[in-house]
Structures are given as C-alpha cells and as structure tokens.
Amino acid sequence: MKAAVLGIGTELTDGQIVNKNASWISKKLKDLGMTTKAHLVVPDERPLMLEGIEFCAAKADLIFITGGLGPTSDDFTRDVVADWAGKKLTFDEKSWQHVNDRLTSRGYVVKEIQRQQCFFPEGATILANAEGTANGFSLEAHGKKVFVLPGPPREIEAVWGANIKEWLQSEARKLDPYLTRKWDTLGVGESDVALIVEEALKGIHVDIGYRVHLPYVEVKASYYRSEEAGLEPAFARLTEALQFCTLARDGEDAAEIFAEKLKQVHSLCVIDEVTGQFLMNRLMPVLRGFMTDQMWSFSKSREVKSPAGLHLHIFPKDEHSCEVSLEYKGRKVKDFITSPYKSANMKERRHQYFAEMALIFWLRNL
Numbered sequence: 001m002k003a004a005v006l007g008i009g010t011e012l013t014d015g016q017i018v019n020k021n022a023s024w025i026s027k028k029l030k031d032l033g034m035t036t037k038a039h040l041v042v043p044d045e046r047p048l049m050l051e052g053i054e055f056c057a058a059k060a061d062l063i064f065i066t067g068g069l070g071p072t073s074d075d076f077t078r079d080v081v082a083d084w085a086g087k088k089l090t091f092d093e094k095s096w097q098h099v100n101d102r103l104t105s106r107g108y109v110v111k112e113i114q115r116q117q118c119f120f121p122e123g124a125t126i127l128a129n130a131e132g133t134a135n136g137f138s139l140e141a142h143g144k145k146v147f148v149l150p151g152p153p154r155e156i157e158a159v160w161g162a163n164i165k166e167w168l169q170s171e172a173r174k175l176d177p178y179l180t181r182k183w184d185t186l187g188v189g190e191s192d193v194a195l196i197v198e199e200a201l202k203g204i205h206v207d208i209g210y211r212v213h214l215p216y217v218e219v220k221a222s223y224y225r226s227e228e229a230g231l232e233p234a235f236a237r238l239t240e241a242l243q244f245c246t247l248a249r250d251g252e253d254a255a256e257i258f259a260e261k262l263k264q265v266h267s268l269c270v271i272d273e274v275t276g277q278f279l280m281n282r283l284m285p286v287l288r289g290f291m292t293d294q295m296w297s298f299s300k301s302r303e304v305k306s307p308a309g310l311h312l313h314i315f316p317k318d319e320h321s322c323e324v325s326l327e328y329k330g331r332k333v334k335d336f337i338t339s340p341y342k343s344a345n346m347k348e349r350r351h352q353y354f355a356e357m358a359l360i361f362w363l364r365n366l
Contacts, residue, residue: 001175003029003036004056008067008077009151010043021066021149021156028160032168033177033225034062044074053084057144067151069134071114078119078137081148085141087121092135095126099133127163131155136163176224181235183219184248186356187340190217193245200238206231215352216247247360254356258363259286262310265328267295269306271313272355274322279314279355310366314358320350324358326365333365 005022012019019041026036037059042052049068056063068077082089095118103110117134120126127136127147132155138147147164149156185193190212197208197219206227209220219242223231239246248254262268272279280298287296297306302315311327317336325334337357339350 001034001062001171002060003034003062003064004038004040004060005036005064005066006052006056007039007041008044008049008052008065009041010045010074012041012067013043021151021153024153024156025064025066025160028165029062029168030180032172033175033179034168034172035178036060044068044076046076046080049077049080050084053081053146057142061144063144063146065146065148066156067149069117069136069148069150071111071117071133075116077148078121081139081146082121085121085139085146087123087139087141089119090122091115092118092120092126095120095135098128098135102133127159129155129159130162131158135159138163176226178222179225179228180220180222182250183239183242183246184216184252185219185242185245186216186247187353188217188245193217193219193242196241197238200241201234204231204234206234215349215356247356253286254359254363255282255286258359258366259283261363261366262287265294265310267306267308268310269296269304269308269312270298271302271304271311271315272298272300273302274314274316275351275355275358278351279358282355282359312358312362314354322354322358324361326362328366335361337361 003026005025007019007022009017011017019039022039022041026039029036038056040052040055042048053063053065065077065081068075078089096115099114099117100110103114114133120137121139124137124139127138127149129135129150132150132152134150134155136147136149136159138145140146149159190210194210201208201221207220207222209222211218211220219238221235221238270279270283283298295308297304297308302313309328311325313323313325313327315323315325317323320342321336321338323334323336325332337354339353341349341353
C-alpha cells in the first residue's frame with residue numbers, strides 16, 4: 001500500500017513554515033510497513049490544488065491532504081476535494097454543534113463565517129477533531145482512499161489517534177510490510193561505508209540507501225517481510241563488516257536514550273571546552289523536559305563551579321583528541337577520544353565527532 005501526502009497552504013510554498021506534517025505522517029505509515037511515494041506542497045490556488053490531488057492519486061493508494069479546512073476565505077480544500085471526487089458539499093449539524101461548543105466554552109462569539117467548516121463531500125466520513133474547530137473527513141473516489149486533515153500538527157495528531165490509527169493498523173495486517181534495517185556509522189566517510197556495504201550485500205536483492213546526518217552516515221536496507229528469513233545471513237554479514245564503526249541501530253538516538261536516563265538525576269552540570277555549539281545543539285532538544293523540573297547548568301569553562309549531582313565534562317587534550325569525564329555519586333570515570341578526522345579543514349567535523357562520542361561515553365557510564 002503506497003501513500004502520498006499533499007500539504008496545502010501558501011505559507012508552505014512561501015517558506016514561512018516547514019511541512020513537518022508530511023514527515024510525521026510518513027513516519028507513522030513507515031512504522032506500519034507502508035511506503036510514502038510523494039510529498040507535495042501547493043499554495044492556496046484551486047487549479048494547483050486540483051493538479052496536486054491528481055498527481056498524488058497517480059502515485060498512491062492512500063492520499064493524505066493537510067490544511068485549508070479553517071473558516072477564512074483562503075480555506076477551500078474541502079471544495080477542491082469535492083470537485084475532484086465529483087461530490088456535492090452538504091452541511092453537517094453535528095460539526096456545527098462542535099464548533100459552537102468549542103468556541104463558546106472558550107469565551108468566543110460564534111460567527112457565521114465559522115459555518116464553512118461544517119460542509120463535507122456527500123458520503124464522506126467525518127473525522128472528529130478534539131483539538132480544534134475544523135473536523136477532518138475521509139472518502140473514497142477514483143479507487144483511492146483520501147484523508148483530509150486540518151493543518152495544525154496538534155490537530156492532525158488528535159484526528160489521527162481518534163479516527164485513522166485503528167483503520168491503518170487493520171489495513172496493515174493484510175499487507176506484506178515494507179521494512180528497513182538501519183546502521184548509523186561514525187568516523188568513516190560515506191564512500192568508504194558504501195564500499196563495505198556493497199561488498200557485504202553483493203548479489204543480494206534489497207534496496208540500499210545512505211543518509212548523511214552529521215556526524216553519522218546512515219546505511220539503510222529495505223525489503224518486504226516475506227523476504228526477511230532469506231536475508232538474515234546477509235544482514236549478519238553486513239553487521240559484522242560495519243561493527244567497527246556502528247554506533248546505533250534501527251533509528252536509535254543516543255541523545256534521546258541519554259535524556260531518558262537523566263530522569264533519575266536531580267541536578268546536572270555540563271562543561272564543554274571543546275565542541276563549540278555542537279554538544280549543546282544535540283542535548284537541548286531532548287533535555288527540555290529534564291531541564292523544566294531539575295537544576296542544570298551548561299558552561300564553556302571549567303572555572304564555573306556547580307554543586308550539581310552529575311558532572312559531565314569534555315576538555316581539550318590537543319587538536320585531535322580530548323578528555324571526557326563523568327562524576328556521579330562519588331564515582332569518577334574518564335577517557336580520551338581521538339578523532340579520525342585529521343586534516344585542517346575538518347575542524348567542524350572533529351567537533352561533531354567529539355560531541356557524539358562524549359554523549360555515548362556518558363550514556364554508557366551513567
């Protein structure tokens with residue numbers, strides 16, 4: 001089962017916002033063994049919206065359309081979808097009651113303009129939206145299953161959980177799911193990794209892919225579950241060949257795992273004299289919950305003194321190596337990290353490498 005995601009909104013094509021909804025939807029589908037064949041964004045222009053739907057219908061069995069369900073004059077996704085499906089729009093009283101209940105409970109005056117959110121193509125299934133006024137809907141047309149969702153991410157998640165997730169899970173059980181194995185390698189260039197992979201999987205029919213997300217080079221091998229048993233020897237061979245440089249497998253993220261372990265810690269002090277912003281950039285997104293409730297400090301100098309329970313330090317040794325240490329509950333462990341990136345113009349890559357290896361050291365020793 002193949003999917004396509006169509007994002008509607010001039011704010012997307014103008015670059016005002018990034019289409020994170022498509023990424024979120026595709027990941028949910030991938031987890032179920034489904035594949036996404038296209039991401040497309042179009043502005044609030046009826047001809048382009050219609051062309052976008054037709055393009056997606058030519059590529060996929062499932063079409064997810066996001067945005068353009070609100071109460072303003074540039075919200076006409078429902079009209080375009082109805083035209084494409086050859087359906088009339090009909091007014092839904094329950095959705096109007098939903099709009100009234102949600103707005104009045106928050107102290108807003110309900111205006112007539114809000115009524116446009118309550119029209120749906122004839123025969124469509126209305127998808128309740130517990131986080132906003134605009135309900136979504138689904139329909140079948142031209143042999144395709146179409147889900148039309150509001151634009152705000154929180155509302156998409158609400159509609160998905162209440163109306164779509166269970167249906168997709170049921171459909172997925174009928175499929176031969178398309179799976180992906182992943183190896184995150186560190187300290188070896190993309191071309192060198194590729195040579196190892198191509199040799200280990202020579203003669204094996206899987207879809208091989210690579211993704212550079214510094215400092216990692218990710219290796220991906222995709223296949224159908226029905227082929228899995230026959231591929232295991234090849235995957236074992238690849239795992240062994242990449243063992244010297246593999247730091248994570250199948251989407252694991254060291255920073256996320258580390259943040260989870262930090263929940264047991266009451267206070268934290270990080271001193272980083274080596275990586276510039278790279279260590280901070282890695283930690284900040286995953287530590288928001290931790291830093292809300294616990295004491296923490298992040299410094300670029302060892303001159304800072306802190307009474308924190310956990311100390312994480314990374315100090316320079318020379319241009320190509322550094323010292324990393326952890327102090328916790330009276331125990332101190334340390335080690336030295338040497339970068340494989342030696343040339344002068346690889347300074348930034350060295351800093352990224354030091355940040356990631358320090359993170360992994362702390363994770364293993366906490």
